[in-house]
Amino acid sequence: MTQSAAPPDHTGQGRKLAVVVVGLAAVVVAMLCAFALPSIHSGPHNVPIGVTGPQTATAAVSKALSGEEWDVTTYDDEQALKAAIEDRDVMGGMVLDSGHITAYTATAGGAQSTAALTNAVTALAKQQQADVTVTDLRPFTADDPRGAGLSSAALPMIFGGMIPAMLLSRLFPGHAGRWLRLTGTIAFAAVAGFAVAALLQYGTGSLSGNYWITSLGLSLGMAALALTLLGLQSLMGMTGYGLGAAVIMLLGNPLSGLASGPHWLPNGWATVGQLLPPGASGSLLRANAFFDGTGAGGPALTLGCWILLGLALILIADQRGSRQSATDQPAPQAQLV
Structure with missing residues (x-):
């Protein structure tokens, strides 16, 4: 006798669909809150x-x-x-x-x-x-008196951290590609930081500080974001990367205060924004580009902490991968004498 195929589990599929729908709706609401609430309550705050x-x-x-x-x-x-x-x-x-x-x-x-x-x-x-x-006493440059170039730097800095973490994970997957991913991320952050600074300072005339210091600050910001996302991806896969990217886009971007300055956001929102990589990167860029580095210490320290976190996550993932590789290796066969 042949057994008939089991009927499809419509109840389980329905639950899965409901979870997906509710989850996506929650993401949309979170996006609205993150982008709208700070704007609604924006204004001078202390x-x-x-x-x-x-x-x-x-x-x-x-x-x-x-x-x-x-x-x-x-x-x-x-x-x-x-x-x-x-x-x-x-x-x-x-x-x-x-x-x-x-x-x-x-x-x-x-x-x-x-x-x-x-x-x-x-x-x-x-x-x-x-x-x-x-x-x-500290105006924007004559070529960019409204500071449009400074404001536009937010998304390049964010995507400069998100894209390499995703792309390098695809190109050099698995435990074997770990060092190539790390080296590529650091190299990309360095090159991209100097390239963005050159465009903003010499291309659009939006920045007026020391080019080399400004470039290093931009590279530091991109490295902080990219290494953190790379660490999350190495440890948790695309789920970790997705969670990290969502936090950066939903909170880090609108709360960075790059266009307005942190004092234009409500106090609690502003504090959170300055502790995330986009906000710290923006404050570091502002300090180096217009205030001769005054006030750069705090943002640089914040970015340094994010870099250490990313490296720690990568190290944990590497150790776990090494143990997994040792476990997967076949036991040596006894030789017959």
Whole structure:
């Protein structure tokens, strides 16, 4: 007698389809939250600014600007205020004189925060019937006064980390290709960092810092992202790569603050964004390209930690692969004498 084929498990297939549909819907909702919520709640959030002038005037301005938008610090004189802006202790500030207000800004530190500060100073001067002079201590370049090149660097830095991790895993798969994948990832990050910096500095004129330092910073950012994704892929396969890429695209990209500066995002979102590779890479690029490296230490340390994490994941995967290879080798056969 021949046995009939077992009927298809429609119940199991239905459950699988339901899980896939719910999972995809959750991803779409997560994307909406990650991209929409920071934008909806964007604006100046505790933007550090400085004031100097007569004590009564600075006290009045500090009171007028109190709230969640501004974090006001009083300085002894104009030179101290300008030094604080150059050192990135504050985003900008104002010098209060009788009938006149001098505003100092640093547009390269965050164009939207600078615009908000300028509007606040203009409104304050109008109330006091005072004249206003605005001086930008750290502007964008003359060739790119709106900073479009800096803003456009976000996606190249992100894809510069995602693409090599995926491509090299395909070209050099398995335990045997581990060192080629690692070497290729590091080499790609170095070449791509210098190429992107050359285009932005010499092609579009968007950057004004030291080319070599800026290039190394870009390479560091791409290496941090690529090695982390490569480590996840080596340890967990495409599932690990997909999870890492989703976090980078859904959180890292919208929360990087590269276009607006981190102070334009809500405080919690901004903190998360600066701890992820895209945000740290953007802050490092801003520091090297426009502030002579001032403020580069924190982002560089963050990226260094991501690189160490990626290398640790790769090492764990390598050790697991070595044990698996030893287990799969056939036992030596006893020789007959």
